[in-house]
Amino acid sequence: MPGAETFRVSAVAYDRHIGRYGPPLASALIEFAGVEPGVRALDVGCGPGALTAALAERLEAANVCGAEPSEPFAEACRARLPGVEVVAAAAESLPFADDAFDAALSQLVVNFMRDADGGVGEMARVTRPGGVVASCVWDYAGEMTLLRAFWDAAREVDPEGGAAADEGAVMRWCGDGELAELWRSAGLREVRFGPLVARASYAGFEDLWAPLLAGVGPAGAFCRSLDDDRRAALNETFRRRLGVGDAPFELTARAWAVAGVVP
Numbered sequence: 001m002p003g004a005e006t007f008r009v010s011a012v013a014y015d016r017h018i019g020r021y022g023p024p025l026a027s028a029l030i031e032f033a034g035v036e037p038g039v040r041a042l043d044v045g046c047g048p049g050a051l052t053a054a055l056a057e058r059l060e061a062a063n064v065c066g067a068e069p070s071e072p073f074a075e076a077c078r079a080r081l082p083g084v085e086v087v088a089a090a091a092e093s094l095p096f097a098d099d100a101f102d103a104a105l106s107q108l109v110v111n112f113m114r115d116a117d118g119g120v121g122e123m124a125r126v127t128r129p130g131g132v133v134a135s136c137v138w139d140y141a142g143e144m145t146l147l148r149a150f151w152d153a154a155r156e157v158d159p160e161g162g163a164a165a166d167e168g169a170v171m172r173w174c175g176d177g178e179l180a181e182l183w184r185s186a187g188l189r190e191v192r193f194g195p196l197v198a199r200a201s202y203a204g205f206e207d208l209w210a211p212l213l214a215g216v217g218p219a220g221a222f223c224r225s226l227d228d229d230r231r232a233a234l235n236e237t238f239r240r241r242l243g244v245g246d247a248p249f250e251l252t253a254r255a256w257a258v259a260g261v262v263p
């Protein structure tokens, strides 16, 4: 999936962009998946570790592993979470034995996999029969407020380039029910699907805008690809569409979640 390479950036920039939603989304995904203390879990595409940290808090670090193909993110996750094993690996080729975990989770990753069938198949392979495989993906075309407003603004200032890069149009697995189809086709049982909502706080619009200039994620990469005039127009249009200014504000973001049981 185009876009995966935009995560080879600093973990700090990521934390200030999508990472703000990570901790509340992770808590919601863990509840949705029904992961309880006493089990061993894998976080696939763990990034700098928002879901990994929440799993480690619930299960203890020694019972949690992370897999992440971006070296700066894997390194940040290791540094932040001593005791958690973090391997440099993509979902499509997980370096773990069959049935090694009771649960395999991934947060905001399936849409970036080169081969989502292969990646979800691997998550199921490393999870024991009766264990859970669960994920979530932003509702890019709908109620992920930050990214929806960003791409609507991008389409306004650069109709052709914005439409070609709009994650709501180009991402797979982000529509209502799509992840459930993927889970069923991977052979998972008792598949459940539903919305999760996370919130993030900003000190003002510039606090939201600054991390995009670091090129993080597809939105950041798009921002960096513009010349100065268009980038200034995007800044203004984005601010107007969000209806925010220099005062603190909060945004909500909806993700679609899926969970299934390994047969």
Ligand SMILES: C[S@@+](CC[C@H](N)C(=O)[O-])C[C@H]1O[C@@H](n2cnc3c(N)ncnc32)[C@H](O)[C@@H]1O
Pocket (backbone or CB within 6 Å): 004, 007, 008, 018, 019, 022, 044, 045, 046, 047, 048, 049, 050, 051, 067, 068, 069, 070, 073, 089, 090, 091, 092, 106, 107, 108, 109, 112, 113, 114, 119
């Ligand atoms: C939006 S970030 C999510 C990171 C983290 N899970 C979180 O919730 O903050 C997407 C992550 O997917 C990773 N990724 C991209 N392609 C991947 C693949 N094929 N397998 C596993 N992870 C992948 C990226 O490197 C990045 O860390």
